Amino acid sequence: MKRREFLQASAAAAAALGYSNTASANEPAEISQALSDHKISSIQYDRVRLKYPRHVGRNSRLGHHGNGPTVSICKIRTDKGAEGWGTFYAGRDRAEILNNSLKGLKISDLITPASGIKPSAPEQLDIALHDLAGKILEMPVYKMLGAAGPESTNCYSGMIYFDDLDPEDNPEGIDKVLENCRYDYNFGYRQFKIKIGRGKKWMPEKEGMQRDIDVTNQIAKAFPYAELLADANDMYTYQDTIEYLKGIGDTELYWMEEPFREEKEGFEKLKKWLKENGKSTYIADGERLPVQAQLISLAKQGLLDFYLTDIIGMGFTPWRQIMPRLKKLNTLASPHAWGSMLKTCYISHLSRGLGNIPTIEGVTCFSEDVDFSGFEIKNGKISTPETPGFGLKLLK
Structure with missing residues (x-):
């Protein structure tokens, strides 16, 4: 954003x-x-x-x-x-x-x-x-918020992109994606968010869809104890989404993120298909160009399971104010964090302070300017430090 x-x-x-x-x-x-x-x-x-x-x-x-x-x-x-x-x-x-x-x-x-x-x-x-x-x-920020959430929260790797397509003159293929998953697993993640939608811009549509399916299934096979999430960045259609879900077969997804631009009819059809096919997959949306009134309306109708608006785009205080409303609507939250580990850290305090955030987007970063050591990711969960404020120390 x-x-x-x-x-x-x-x-x-x-x-x-x-x-x-x-x-x-x-x-x-x-x-x-x-x-x-x-x-x-x-x-x-x-x-x-x-x-x-x-x-x-x-x-x-x-x-x-x-x-x-x-x-x-x-x-x-x-x-x-x-x-x-x-x-x-x-x-x-x-x-x-x-x-x-x-x-x-x-x-x-x-x-x-x-x-x-x-x-x-x-x-x-x-x-x-x-x-x-x-x-x-x-006091740490989470205590100012009430310390109503868990001591640690699930944290997924948000860094599984189309690295199979690079370098363009000699693509490394799916093995490169599996290598990246292995790094993230060893780093401490137990959930992977898989980017999909290769056929909308970077590959012929049919081949791109098949690659999306193959990548998902091969990650599931290579990491049977990891949980998978999928994100189409609004580039699928409803029919694309169903083709993908049919294609991955018995591979389970924790959530389907931004399958297509959020709207009532498409989400109703997707919810119906998931239910009829025995899928527990959540629908997650609200990251790109969010229309808040529309998101709340979808949540009220039980069509939006996860509210994803960016932690900085929405603002930390507005997120504090939104959360009680989302709880009343039985809508879960996972503020968008892509781009910076700083966002991941802010969200960990929001989760530990208010709850209602089952998983956080992890954006692994190293820095000579910021000490991230208080936010360890271990066995799939991110810790929140007890040091005052957000627990992030500047090193310069």
């Missing part, structure tokens, strides 16, 4: 879900006082470099995803020496404007731990303010 799409998703979510981002009247006085004692002294812009363990190739819609992103961040410092930082989807100029306009404000003017950032707080500071509040209060 682009930054403009992030902002649109956040605003649309607020309107669709009818939440009010106001402070809790039940905030303990000592917490409010602790945040009031700190005032913003500076907001600084910076960037951190993240590296994937391997080159990530194409999906059904986009070309090569490369070797890892350089992520914009901001660091908020207070007059008492506290510092919080986080992903910042805005530029250096915006950081300078915020630095000039917010300097001297009390942290309590911008965030309430019980509910998130206030209307007076720029949404680009959502992550950094949560991190800062946690550090001032000497």
Whole structure:
């Protein structure tokens, strides 16, 4: 998602879900006082470099995803020496404007731990303010959220792309995909999300569909104790989806993500087919260009099992506000995280804080700029550190 799409998703979510981002009247006085004692002294812009363990190739819609992103961040410092930082989807100029306009404000003017950032707080500071509040209060973010979720959450590898198609002059084939799965399995993952839809852009349609089926079945055979998810990035049709599901036969999928552009009729037909064929596969959607009112409508009708809007695109505070609504609708959540391990880490706190997130998208990254060591992935689950804030340390 682009930054403009992030902002649109956040605003649309607020309107669709009818939440009010106001402070809790039940905030303990000592917490409010602790945040009031700190005032913003500076907001600084910076960037951190993240590296994937391997080159990530194409999906059904986009070309090569490369070797890892350089992520914009901001660091908020207070007059008492506290510092919080986080992903910042805005530029250096915006950081300078915020630095000039917010300097001297009390942290309590911008965030309430019980509910998130206030209307007076720029949404680009959502992550950094949560991190800062946690550090001032000497507690991890998940405890500010209520610690209502499990101590660890399933975490799937979101890095199984069309690497069988590369290099273009001498493709390595399915063995390369299996090699990548082996790396991720050894890294600690026990779920793989498989990108499908090769026949929509990169291969002849018939051959591409067969390759999607063969890749899925060969991964299932090679890793019988792993759980598989599939993601077509909205490039299948309903008929493509059924052809694929028939083609993989007895291979079970945990979920089918973005099979085609979300809409009532197609999801009703897909739900019916899954039920008639004894499949427990969930339908997951809401990542690309989400229309929040439509997603909520689908959830109300029992047609959307997993709500996937991006953790940054929606915003950390809006996700906090949405979750109770999703629980009432019996709709599960797994915020989109692709691109950055930072997102995976933020979601782990959301899961441990609020629950209702059975699995998290894992985006394996290494960095000389960020210490990810508190977020170990072991036997398929990701841990959440007990250190204050998000538990992510800058190394520069």
